[in-house]
Amino acid sequence: MTKVLMDGNSAIGEAAIRAGCQCYFGYPITPQNELTEYMATHLSRRKGCAFVQAESEIAAINMVYGASVAGARAMTSSSSPGISLKQEGISYLAACELPAVIVNMQRGGPGLGSISAAQSDYFQATRGGGHGDYRTIVLGPSSVQELADLTMRAFDLADRYKIPVVILGDGVLGQMKEPVEFKREAPSVPPIREGALRGAKGRPSKIIKTFTSNPSELEEINWSLFRRYALIKKEETACETFQTGDARLVVVAFGIAARIARGAIKNLRSEGLKVGLMRPVTLWPFPDEPLKEMSKTIKQYFVFEMNMGQMVEDVQLALAGQGELAFYGRPGGVIPNPSEVARVISRLYYQKGLK
Amino acid sequence: MKTIYMHPKSLKKTPFHYCPGCGHSVAHRLVCEVIDEMGLQERTIGIPPPGCSVFAYNYFDVDMAESAHGRGAAVATGIKRAYPASVVFTYQGDGDLAGIGTAETIHAANRGENVTTIFINNAVYGMTGGQMAPTTLRGMKTTTTPYGRDHILEGHPIRMSEILAMLDGVAYIERVAVNSPANIRKAKKAIAKAFQVQLDGRGFSMVEILSPCPTNWKMTPVKSWQWVDEEMTRVFPLGVYKDIAEKNGAD
Amino acid sequence: MPDKQPALKPVKGKIVISDELCKGCGLCIHFCPKKVIVQSDKLNAAGYQSAEFKDNGECTGCAICAIVCPEVAIEVYRD
Numbered sequence: 006m007t008k009v010l011m012d013g014n015s016a017i018g019e020a021a022i023r024a025g026c027q028c029y030f031g032y033p034i035t036p037q038n039e040l041t042e043y044m045a046t047h048l049s050r051r052k053g054c055a056f057v058q059a060e061s062e063i064a065a066i067n068m069v070y071g072a073s074v075a076g077a078r079a080m081t082s083s084s085s086p087g088i089s090l091k092q093e094g095i096s097y098l099a100a101c102e103l104p105a106v107i108v109n110m111q112r113g114g115p116g117l118g119s120i121s122a123a124q125s126d127y128f129q130a131t132r133g134g135g136h137g138d139y140r141t142i143v144l145g146p147s148s149v150q151e152l153a154d155l156t157m158r159a160f161d162l163a164d165r166y167k168i169p170v171v172i173l174g175d176g177v178l179g180q181m182k183e184p185v186e187f188k189r190e191a192p193s194v195p196p197i198r199e200g201a202l203r204g205a206k207g208r209p210s211k212i213i214k215t216f217t218s219n220p221s222e223l224e225e226i227n228w229s230l231f232r233r234y235a236l237i238k239k240e241e242t243a244c245e246t247f248q249t250g251d252a253r254l255v256v257v258a259f260g261i262a263a264r265i266a267r268g269a270i271k272n273l274r275s276e277g278l279k280v281g282l283m284r285p286v287t288l289w290p291f292p293d294e295p296l297k298e299m300s301k302t303i304k305q306y307f308v309f310e311m312n313m314g315q316m317v318e319d320v321q322l323a324l325a326g327q328g329e330l331a332f333y334g335r336p337g338g339v340i341p342n343p344s345e346v347a348r349v350i351s352r353l354y355y356q357k358g359l360k
Numbered sequence: 361m362k363t364i365y366m367h368p369k370s371l372k373k374t375p376f377h378y379c380p381g382c383g384h385s386v387a388h389r390l391v392c393e394v395i396d397e398m399g400l401q402e403r404t405i406g407i408p409p410p411g412c413s414v415f416a417y418n419y420f421d422v423d424m425a426e427s428a429h430g431r432g433a434a435v436a437t438g439i440k441r442a443y444p445a446s447v448v449f450t451y452q453g454d455g456d457l458a459g460i461g462t463a464e465t466i467h468a469a470n471r472g473e474n475v476t477t478i479f480i481n482n483a484v485y486g487m488t489g490g491q492m493a494p495t496t497l498r499g500m501k502t503t504t505t506p507y508g509r510d511h512i513l514e515g516h517p518i519r520m521s522e523i524l525a526m527l528d529g530v531a532y533i534e535r536v537a538v539n540s541p542a543n544i545r546k547a548k549k550a551i552a553k554a555f556q557v558q559l560d561g562r563g564f565s566m567v568e569i570l571s572p573c574p575t576n577w578k579m580t581p582v583k584s585w586q587w588v589d590e591e592m593t594r595v596f597p598l599g600v601y602k603d604i605a606e607k608n609g610a611d
Numbered sequence: 612m613p614d615k616q617p618a619l620k621p622v623k624g625k626i627v628i629s630d631e632l633c634k635g636c637g638l639c640i641h642f643c644p645k646k647v648i649v650q651s652d653k654l655n656a657a658g659y660q661s662a663e664f665k666d667n668g669e670c671t672g673c674a675i676c677a678i679v680c681p682e683v684a685i686e687v688y689r690d
Contacts, residue, residue: 028442055441059434060467067431067464071438074425075405075446079438097428202423202439204446206402212417214426216410361625361688365677376682380634380659385681541642541675574636581636 008184013149013174016185017082017108018043020156023187026106027077027195028055030068034084035120036176037110041082053195062087066094066107073103074213076201078160082108084176085126086117088134095169096135099230100215104163104198106156107141108172110179113338121338122176122261127315130171131289138227140234142170142241143288145259149183155286157189164198166237173288175311177261177340237290244292245284248274252281253359254305256350257296257320259285261340262310268343269350278354288316293323300327305357307331307350311340329357368392370401370421377415381581383571384412386538387480388419390548391449394555395422404447405439407432409456412487413480416451430461433468436475447558449476455485458494458520465520472529472563476554479520479566482573483592490576494518497595502576517595521568525601531563533601537570539588543598562604570596623690624672626664632684635659639676639685645669648676 011019018040021029029048031041041058049056055072059065065081072079083091088109098105111126113119130143142162144155152174159170197203202211217223247267249255258266263284273280283299285292300306306328308317317332324330333349335341367373371392376385395401401422408416410429417424427435432450440448457465457479468475484502485491491504495517499508509517521535532554536547547569554565570592572584579587628639628648633655639662640648647665655661664670672689 028438030438057437057441057471060463063431064434064437064464064467067428067434068438068441070427070431071407071425071435071440072442073438074435075439075442077442079442093428094431097426101426202405202425203443204403204405205421205423210421210423212424212426214417214424216414216426361623361672361690364624364672364674364687364689365685367683371683375632378681380636380681381638382681385683386679389681389683541678544678581638582641585638585641 008186010182011149011185012039012180012182013152014039014110014179015043016149016153017156017172018047019187020153021080021106021160022048022051023189023191024157024160025078025192025196026080026160027053028069028072028079030057030059030065030079030081032059032062032065032083032087034087036112036122036179037082037084037108039179040108040110062090063094066091069105070094070098070103073098073105074202076198076203078104078164078195080106080108082110084110084112085114088126088129092135095141096133096137096139098169099139099141100137100226101213102167103169103213104167105169106159106163106172107169108174111173111175113336119338120176122178122340123311123336123338124175124260124262125312125315125336126173127288127310127312130173131291131319139230140289142166142168142237143173144170145173145286145288146178147260147263147284149178149181149185152178153185153187162241166233168233168237173260175261241287242290242292242294243286244295245286247282247284249281249283249299249303251279252303253279254307254350254354255281255283255299255303256307256309257283257285257316258309259288259316265341265343265346266309269347272343272347273351276351278351279359280350280354291319291323293319296320296323297325297327300324304328305359307333307353309333309346312336368396370395372419372421374418376419378412379575381572381574381584382412383482383538383569383573384480386544387478387569387571388416390538390544390551391451391478392420393548394552398552398555400447400555403445404449407435407448407450409452411453411456413451413453414487430456430459431464432456433461433464433473433477437468437471437473440473440475447555449478449555451478452480453486454479454481454483454493454495458518466524466527469524469564469566470527470529472531474558474561474563476558477564477566478551479568480571481568481596482571483517484573484576486573486576495596497591519596521566521601524566529563530602531604532557532565533568535568535570535596535598535601537588537593537598539570539572539585557605568596570598622671623668624670625666625688626670626676627686628662628664629684630655630661631657632682633659633661634682635661636681637662638679638681642675642679644673644675645671
């Protein structure tokens with residue numbers, strides 16, 4: 006397999022096509038337009054495939070819903086304000102157990118915000134985001150290669166568990182160029198999901214819906230969804246560790262913040278500080294078990310995110326008082342550099358008398 | 361004696377939950393008759409809206425997928441783009457299509473999506489108890505216009521057939537009513553034509569159906585059917601608003 | 612003298628109204644050109660005064676009642 010130099014947004018597009026994405030519906034918003042444009046160029050001309058620049062992010066997510074109803078692998082992408090618009094559609098997808106892939110290349114918020122990278126949609130992504138009790142799988146890539154790999158995995162997970170999957174990227178990951186290797190070839194014919202609505206030929210007609218005037222029926226739907234979520238948690242939780250073996254302090258960070266943290270940790274290690282990194286790859290389900298396990302021997306944690314403190318709550322829940330927690334956040338689209346983060350970590354390291 | 365009228369095959373035998381005299385019941389039946397006569401049952405995917413007809417899937421014996429309020433045209437776009445061989449129709453009320461779903465409706469029509477929209481216009485929000493709809497008539501009393509719709513405060517009833525007819529992607533639009541035997545016959549012909557437009561791949565087709573709502577208009581069924589002629593057709597004239605087949609007939 | 616046209620045999624029709632499905636909306640009664648449908652005095656199981664067919668030989672099986680009936684409650688038969 007050859008490596009190509011690609012920006013993250015385009016890598017998502019190429020990976021999606023190779024994963025058998027048949028339909029893409031999108032809308033322009035900075036900083037993810039390269040992805041929409043890539044699909045306009047490369048997906049639209051593929052046989053049996055469809056690209057639509059929808060009239061809004063709301064229309065786009067509802068087109069994804071329709072395409073998924075008909076059995077297609079379908080994707081939409083946007084950035085934070087546009088993802089807010091999609092929440093209704095995502096709730097419907099989750100309720101009706103329809104697979105879909107939703108890419109959020111986050112930018113600073115709230116409101117119209119900024120066009121620079123941030124991580125302030127973590128709560129929105131991992132707590133359901135729309136109305137009702139539901140979850141979506143949330144993946145947190147931290148390199149262009151991982152954007153490609155996780156995009157492909159997203160389609161598989163969506164189909165396997167009949168659930169929307171969110172790829173939580175950000176503006177830096179989307180714009181940066183890195184070498185990437187695509188580990189699959191695009192299928193000649195996009196796959197059609199078994200059991201989709203393709204017309205009641207030779208079988209009774211099928212209905213996709215969740216509205217019911219009977220609360221007990223809806224209650225059972227909720228329990229059924231959460232049984233599936235428990236299974237996903239058991240089977241699909243993923244995280245990565247970096248130099249945690251002898252660490253006295255572990256940084257917990259995801260996405261681009263984890264890249265910055267790695268740089269900080271390399272600096273600190275060269276100065277003799279025993280610092281490691283725990284990087285959740287699935288943000289939902291959150292890797293609380295690995296963190297609990299780690300907290301048996303490592304007691305100092307440092308959560309670094311580009312927001313006002315969102316993932317830190319999941320870390321706190323996972324630690325359940327078994328470790329000390331510090332938080333460092335930069336919101337609004339400000340991108341700190343490794344040396345700034347290293348400074349803050351080392352100050353804490355020495356304050357706590359870690360050796 | 362031979363049977364003159366039979367229950368359509370693609371209409372399930374479930375008794376309708378609609379009110380006595382409701383236009384939905386007639387409209388459902390007509391769409392099913394057309395589906396039967398055109399042999400479309402095995403290819404059709406229908407999209408009902410939130411509203412009184414949210415339970416349309418209990419009546420139409422075709423594949424159906426629920427839609428969020430107003431989003432039917434976008435859902436239809438997704439289905440048709442993913443599976444062009446399907447026959448896709450949305451079934452939408454006036455709030456759904458002309459209020460919350462205006463953008464999705466206009467843009468699906470503008471793109472010329474090969475889908476058919478059955479637009480039920482009863483000038484009121486039925487299921488939620490009779491609030492003002494985008495198509496409520498001036499002076500009409502509803503639960504949110506208790507003093508009568510005042511155009512200065514609440515705007516005018518919106519004419520979607522006329523608006524959509526201006527779009528190049530639209531192939532066929534007709535406004536009909538289901539308030540008399542003659543009108544019901546015409547409505548069925550219009551529905552059949554709309555589905556034929558889809559089968560021919562000519563673009564977006566819509567049939568706007570003026571539909572009585574006795575309960576929320578606070579009238580008897582017979583009076584409500586008369587009211588469609590007396591009042592609604594003055595604001596929403598019946599007729600063909602666009603038909604590219606006619607225009608291109610000379611080609 | 613011009614040939615007389617043979618007398619047209621009147622078309623005989625019959626309808627069957629489902630008492631359970633009828634919601635007493637009165638539309639078939641209103642639109643029937645032969646006025647052979649009337650409203651019942653009794654209530655059906657759902658509490659409606661349903662429509663009843665007067666089988667007096669006047670029905671022509673025109674099916675207008677079935678066309679307007681929202682409940683698809685009427686079957687129409689014709690000679």
